[in-house]
Amino acid sequence: MLSSVVGYPRIGEKRELKFAVQDYWKSDITTKELGDIAFNLRLTHWEKQKSAGIDLIPSNDFSFYDTLLDMAVLLGAIPVRYKSLGLSTLDTMFAMARGYQGKAGDVHALPMKKWFDTNYHYMVPELEKDTKLTLAGTKPFDEFLEAKKAGILTKPVLIGPYTFLKLAWYEKNLKAEDFVNDAAAAYAKALTRFAELGAEWVQFDEPALVKDMKTEDTELFTKLYQIMFSVPKGGVKVLLQTYFGDIRDCYQDVVSLPFDGVGLDFANGIQSVDLIQKYGFPEDKILFAGIINGRNIWRNHYHKTLSLLKTLRQNAAQMAVSTSCSLLHVPYTLKGETVLSKEKKAYFSFAEEKLTELKELSMFAEKNAVQQAEYCKLNEKLFQAERPDMNKAVREKIASLSEKDFTRIPNFAEREEIQKKVFGLPLFPTTTIGSFPQTKEIKSMRARYRNREVTRTEYTAFLKKQIAECVALQEEIGLDVLVHGEFERNDMVEYFGDNLNGFLFTQNGWVQSYGSRCVKPPIIWGDVSRSKPITVDWSVYAQSLTQKPMKGMLTGPVTILNWSFPREDISPKDSALQIALAIREEVLDLEAHGIHIIQIDEAALREKLPLRKSDWHEEYLDWAIPAFRLVHSGVKASTQIHTHMCYSEFTDIISDIDAMDADVISFEASRSDLTILDSLAGAKFQTEVGPGVYDIHSPRIPTVEEITAALHKMLSKLDAHKLWVNPDCGLKTRGAVETKPSLCNLVAAAKAVRKELQK
Incomplete structure (x- = not known):
C-alpha cells in the first residue's frame, strides 16, 4: 500500500x-x-x-x-x-x-x-x-x-x-x-x-x-x-x-x-x-x-x-x-526531548515519528491478521492503561457547576456606568494589548534562570527592573491604562500551562505559527488545576509603581486549550471547564490584591470554530462562551474585564462574542482595514471595543495621521464613549526602536481626536 x-x-x-x-x-x-x-x-x-x-x-x-x-x-x-x-x-x-x-x-x-x-x-x-x-x-x-x-x-x-x-x-x-x-x-x-x-x-x-x-x-x-x-x-x-x-x-x-x-x-x-x-x-x-x-x-x-x-x-x-x-502543525521530532520520561514519551508521536507510523501501517495493512495482532499488542497497551494525573476534586467541581456560575451580576449597562465613575478615564482611553518587546537580554536571563545559572532572587530583581522601566516608559508616552510588560513569560499559553497542574512541556516542540514566528504548545496530560497564584505578585508590584490603572494579564481557558495539544480521552468541553476554574481562581486573587482591570485574552476563540456553521453551537460555542463567562462571573461590578482576539474572521460570531459579557474587547483590525466596524455597528454591540489601530506584525511605524484617520473611521460607526485606542496585538515580537514612536503616535492621535470632539 x-x-x-x-x-x-x-x-x-x-x-x-x-x-x-x-x-x-x-x-x-x-x-x-x-x-x-x-x-x-x-x-x-x-x-x-x-x-x-x-x-x-x-x-x-x-x-x-x-x-x-x-x-x-x-x-x-x-x-x-x-x-x-x-x-x-x-x-x-x-x-x-x-x-x-x-x-x-x-x-x-x-x-x-x-x-x-x-x-x-x-x-x-x-x-x-x-x-x-x-x-x-x-x-x-x-x-x-x-x-x-x-x-x-x-x-x-x-x-x-x-x-x-x-x-x-x-x-x-x-x-x-x-x-x-x-x-x-x-x-x-x-x-x-x-x-x-x-x-x-x-x-x-x-x-x-x-x-x-x-x-x-x-x-x-x-x-x-x-x-x-x-x-x-x-x-x-x-x-x-x-x-x-x-x-x-x-x-x-x-x-x-x-x-x-x-x-x-x-x-x-x-x-x-x-x-x-x-x-x-x-x-x-x-x-x-x-x-x-x-x-x-x-x-x-x-x-x-x-x-x-x-x-x-x-x-x-x-x-x-x-x-x-x-505535518507542519506538529513538532519536528521527539529525539531531542531528554526531560520527558521514557514512559510519557511512549504516548507521543511528532512529525518524524509519524513517518514511521505511516510506513508501519502501510505494511501492516498488507500483512496477515496474526502478524498484525502480534505487533499491535505493544501499541494497544498505551490505550488500555489509565494515565495517573487524574484529579477527583476537579471533576467534582465541574459536575457541581450551575447556571449562576456562568452569569455575572449586575448586567453590562450597570457595570459600565459604575466603571466609568470608578476609573475616570478620558474619552478614547489608550492602552496596549499586554506584552512589550522581549530583548535578547531578557531572553538570555530567562534561559540562564531556567538553566540554574542565576538564583531566583537575582532573576526576580532583574524582572522587577524590566517592569519598572516598562511602567516608566508608558508613563512617559502618556498611555491611560498600563501593563507590566509580561517579561516573565516565554509564551502566553506555555507560561500558564507551566504554572498549572496537568500539563507537560517539551524542550524543542516548536510549531510554525506564521513567517518566522514559532510557538511551543504545551501538552494537556491530565486534569488541570491551580495550586498557587501565578501572576499576582508581578501585577501588584507593577501597580505599586503608578497611580494609573494597571491591567492584570491572563490567558483565557479556550485559548489555552486551543493553543495546546489537547487530550483525546476527554471532551474539549471538559478540558475547557477545568482550565476555566483554574483561571477563575487567578482572577479572584488579582481582584482581592487591588487589580481592578483584568484582561483575559481569548485570542484563539474563533480559531477552533467548526468549519461548518451547522456544527458551530452544539460542537463548540455552547461550551466555549460559557467557559469564558465562568472565569469572570465572580468579580465585582467595579472590576473591569477585558479580552482580546486576533487574526480571525469575527463578523459571523459577533453576537456570540458580545455574549461573553466582557466589559471591553480589543480586536485585530488593522490588516483587515477595520471591516469589523460594520459588523459591530450592525449587531448593536454592547461591549466597549478597541479595534487595533496599527499592525504590530510589521516593523513599519504608523504615522499620527494614519492612526487619526483610523479613529475617524471608527467614530463613523461606533459610539465615541465605547471606543478604546490600542495596537492590534501584543508588542512582544517588536523592537524598542519602533515600539516607542508607534505608541507615541497612537497617544498623539487619540489626544488630537479628543480635542476635536471637545470643541
Whole structure:
C-alpha cells in the first residue's frame, strides 16, 4: 500500500529557518546564504522521508513565509503597490508579508488570517482589476529538480485553484468567477511543466472543500478542474488532497472528475467514512486515506486504524495511506526531548515519528491478521492503561457547576456606568494589548534562570527592573491604562500551562505559527488545576509603581486549550471547564490584591470554530462562551474585564462574542482595514471595543495621521464613549526602536481626536 505525506515541517529541527530569515531581515546574511540554508533544510527533509520508506514525498511544501503567499507570487498576483517598490522577487514577497518602510516606499502588509481552524496564519492574496493570473514563477519546478538531482522523485504540492480563489480578497466589483479561465490555464500549464520534468504525481491541496459549499461553489470548483483537465496532463497523475474535515457537500462531484487520487481526512472528517460507504469509491482512482493525525501529537492507535482501513477496503479497490494533513502543525521530532520520561514519551508521536507510523501501517495493512495482532499488542497497551494525573476534586467541581456560575451580576449597562465613575478615564482611553518587546537580554536571563545559572532572587530583581522601566516608559508616552510588560513569560499559553497542574512541556516542540514566528504548545496530560497564584505578585508590584490603572494579564481557558495539544480521552468541553476554574481562581486573587482591570485574552476563540456553521453551537460555542463567562462571573461590578482576539474572521460570531459579557474587547483590525466596524455597528454591540489601530506584525511605524484617520473611521460607526485606542496585538515580537514612536503616535492621535470632539 502506497504511503504519502501531505506536507512536512519546514522550520527545521532547531528552527534553522526562523533564525536564517530573521538574520536576512537584519541584513546579517546575504540572499545566497539564506538560499543555501533553505536548500539544506529541504534536502534534509526529503532524505528523512525517503529513509523512512515514504513513497510519495512532497516538494514545494517549503516556504520562507507562507505557501499561499508563494502561490500568489507564482500566479503573478502581486498588487501594484508592491511591484512599484522595485525590489527583488524575494524582498517583494517579504514586503507583502510584513509591509515595507524604506527608500523604495511605504506600504502595509497583506491581510493575515488563520488557516482554517488551525493556529497557522496565511497571507490573503489580493486580486485587483489589473491582475492577470498566469504562471509567473519557477519555485515549484526548481524545488522538484533539486530533489530529483539528489535522487528523490517528489510529489510537487500546489494549493489548488478553488482554495486559492475562495481565500483571496477581491477589488470592488470583482469576484472569483472573473479569474476562473486564467487560473485554470495557469494550473494546467504547471501540470504540463511537471510532466515535462518527469513528475509522476502532482498534489493539489483543496481544504476549502471541507467548508459549507453552496451550489455556486460546487460549480466554481467543477468548472476550474474541467477547464484544467481539458488540456492533456502529459502522463502526470493528479492527487486532489483535502484535509481538516469531510467533503460532504461535494463528494460526488469530486469523485466524478478525472483525478487519479483523492485524499480524504479520516482523523478530522466526521462523515468521511459514511461518504465512502454511502456512495462508494471509483475503481479507477486511488483513495488516499488520511489516517495519521497531522494536528495532534498522540501515538496512533494501530488496532483502530487497521480496522478502519479494513472497512475502507470494502468500498475502495485501490488505497494508499496518508497523513491527514501537513505535518507542519506538529513538532519536528521527539529525539531531542531528554526531560520527558521514557514512559510519557511512549504516548507521543511528532512529525518524524509519524513517518514511521505511516510506513508501519502501510505494511501492516498488507500483512496477515496474526502478524498484525502480534505487533499491535505493544501499541494497544498505551490505550488500555489509565494515565495517573487524574484529579477527583476537579471533576467534582465541574459536575457541581450551575447556571449562576456562568452569569455575572449586575448586567453590562450597570457595570459600565459604575466603571466609568470608578476609573475616570478620558474619552478614547489608550492602552496596549499586554506584552512589550522581549530583548535578547531578557531572553538570555530567562534561559540562564531556567538553566540554574542565576538564583531566583537575582532573576526576580532583574524582572522587577524590566517592569519598572516598562511602567516608566508608558508613563512617559502618556498611555491611560498600563501593563507590566509580561517579561516573565516565554509564551502566553506555555507560561500558564507551566504554572498549572496537568500539563507537560517539551524542550524543542516548536510549531510554525506564521513567517518566522514559532510557538511551543504545551501538552494537556491530565486534569488541570491551580495550586498557587501565578501572576499576582508581578501585577501588584507593577501597580505599586503608578497611580494609573494597571491591567492584570491572563490567558483565557479556550485559548489555552486551543493553543495546546489537547487530550483525546476527554471532551474539549471538559478540558475547557477545568482550565476555566483554574483561571477563575487567578482572577479572584488579582481582584482581592487591588487589580481592578483584568484582561483575559481569548485570542484563539474563533480559531477552533467548526468549519461548518451547522456544527458551530452544539460542537463548540455552547461550551466555549460559557467557559469564558465562568472565569469572570465572580468579580465585582467595579472590576473591569477585558479580552482580546486576533487574526480571525469575527463578523459571523459577533453576537456570540458580545455574549461573553466582557466589559471591553480589543480586536485585530488593522490588516483587515477595520471591516469589523460594520459588523459591530450592525449587531448593536454592547461591549466597549478597541479595534487595533496599527499592525504590530510589521516593523513599519504608523504615522499620527494614519492612526487619526483610523479613529475617524471608527467614530463613523461606533459610539465615541465605547471606543478604546490600542495596537492590534501584543508588542512582544517588536523592537524598542519602533515600539516607542508607534505608541507615541497612537497617544498623539487619540489626544488630537479628543480635542476635536471637545470643541
